[in-house]
Amino acid sequence: MFESLSDRLSHSLRAVAGKARLTEDNIQETLREVRMALLEADVALPVVKEFVEAVKQRALGQEVLKSLSPGQAFLKIVQAELESVMGTANEGLNLAVQPPAVILMAGLQGAGKTTSVAKLARLLRERDKKKVTVVSADVYRPAAIKQLETLAAEVGADFFPSQPDQKPADIVRGAMEHARIRFSDVLIIDTAGRLAIDESMMAEIADLHRIAQPVETLFVVDAMTGQDAATTAKAFDEALPLTGVILTKIDADSRGGAALSVRSVTGKPIKFLGVGEKTQALDPFHPDRLASRILGMGDVLSLIEEAEQKVDKQKAERLARKVRKGGRFDLEDFRDQLQQMNNMGGITSMLDKLPGMGNLAQAAQQNMDTKMFSRMEAMINSMTVKERRNPDLIVGSRKRRITRGSGTEVQDLNRLLKQHKQMQKMMKKMKGGGMEKMMRGMGGMLPPGGGPGGGGSPFR
Incomplete structure (x- = not known):
């Protein structure tokens, strides 16, 4: 995420971080590089100008001049201004x-509206324990209705059916009545997208807004x-009163301009980030955490929150107790660890949130066989229970x-068995109370291969 911007800013700020004294002359070159980095990241020009000027004014002010380490103070200023540009704090949904x-979703075709509806429904169900109904008012793309029905079943949301021959306004009225009868806490409406902004599209969505009176x-x-x-x-904000923005495909965005x-451009807060294709890949937007990640400082808070929400604590505790008592770490335990890591977004997502690990995450993304973990799980699932519990039989x-x-292939299976053996050896060394403490801290998660020197890592 934002690799290009992060690399450029980190390189630019490194030069000034060790300075014993900051002057207009010695920060001028750094500010010029910061300006170029932001422009290359496709940040809007007015935003770049305001940002650079704000950093310059604060850098030459008393907070830096009186600091024992001016270079570090300058870095904090850049971080604070990045947070300020993006909104200073997380702004949640107003569902009180x-x-x-009612939540109305708007946007252009191909932006990921339908998938975002399902992701948001899942987040509200699992995090906030809300009963959610979803409906598609996109009568121009029949596949959108079917897609939402499939996704609703996957995330456990109530689906209100609609037909391509219906009027969007009638669909919305029907869905609102259905949600009331079903005692739903939230109704999310998926609207039609277009390839470009046009008057008929804006008129239709404004009409739906008038009927639904959404809170978001x-x-x-x-x-x-x-x-x-x-x-x-x-x-869009000029046509209907937006309350927030969902940025999708953020995991594939190396620049960060949006x-x-x-x-700054809209005055509307970013409320969520779409960080992948899966229905759990929607994160609340925290400007302070993203600023930290852009500057290569990681995002440990988000990693901890993900572990709290997505790791199966019972399985983690069960494995900790088993290993502490000297029990054998078998392939069923190994499969559980793969699934836990997958729930956390995979190893690259975890590395990306650790301080100083951004470059390692990039290298992992480029060099890792992304389907390897799926193959490993498929192989374990193809075994009998006896084989999973006693791999020596294989x-x-x-x-x-x-x-x-x-x-x-047989060589894939041999590699899996070798990695399992390495993990098994590591587990044997970790008997006793220390193991349980480690497992709790890591959420029961250990990368295949057993870490550095494991020999059987997932890198080609």
Whole structure:
């Protein structure tokens, strides 16, 4: 996420971080590089100008002049101004109304609205324990209705059916009545998108807004469109009163122009970030945490929150007790660890949130076989219970059966068994109370291969 911007800013700020004294002359070159880094990241020009000027004024002020380490003080100023540009604090949804609280989703075609509806429904169900109904008012793309129905079933949301021959206004009225009858806490309405902003689209969505009277009107936009995202959001805000923005495909955005421009250009807060294709890949937006990640300082708070929400604590505790008592770490335990890591977004997502690990996360992304963990799980699932609990049985014809059943090669299975052995050895060394403490701290998560020197790492 934002690799290009992070690299450029880190490089620019490194030069000034060790300075014993800051003057207008010795920060001028750094500010010029910061300005270029932001422009190359496709941040809107007015935002860049305001940002650089604010940093300059504060850098030459008393807070830096009186500091024992001016370079570090300068870095803190840059971080604070990044936070300020993006909104200073997380702004959640306002759902404190008579249910059902209506959320209207708007945006251009291809921005990821339908997927974001499902992601938001899942977040509200799992985090806030809300009963959620979803409906599609996109009658121009019949596949959108079917897609939302499938996603609603996946995330456990109530789905109100609609048909392409219905009027969007009638669909919304019907969904509101249905949500009231079903005692839903929240109704999320997926609206039609277009390839570009046009008058008929704006008139239709304004009409739906009048009928639904939503408490939240969220604009869904692709982060990879850069500052165009902010421009489009501003155009939508002039047609209907937006309350916030969801930036999608943020995990694939190496620049960060949208995240740094939207708030300043529109005056509307970014409320959520879409960080992947899966339905759990929606994160509340915290400007302070993102600023920290952009400057290569990591985001440990988000990592801890993810562990709290997504790691199966019972499985983690069970494994900790088993290993502490000297129990054998088998392939079923190994599969559990793969699933736990997958729930946390994979190893690259975890590395990206650790301080100083941004470059390692990039290297992992480039060099890792991303389907390897899925293959490993498929191989374990193709084994019998007896084989999973006693891997020494897996020889000869058993290997051929397992690889045929999982669509893999014998060398893949050999690699898996080797990695499991390495992990097993490490677990044996960790008997006693220290193991349980470590497992709690890590949420029961250990990377395949057993860490540095494991020999069987997932890197090619």
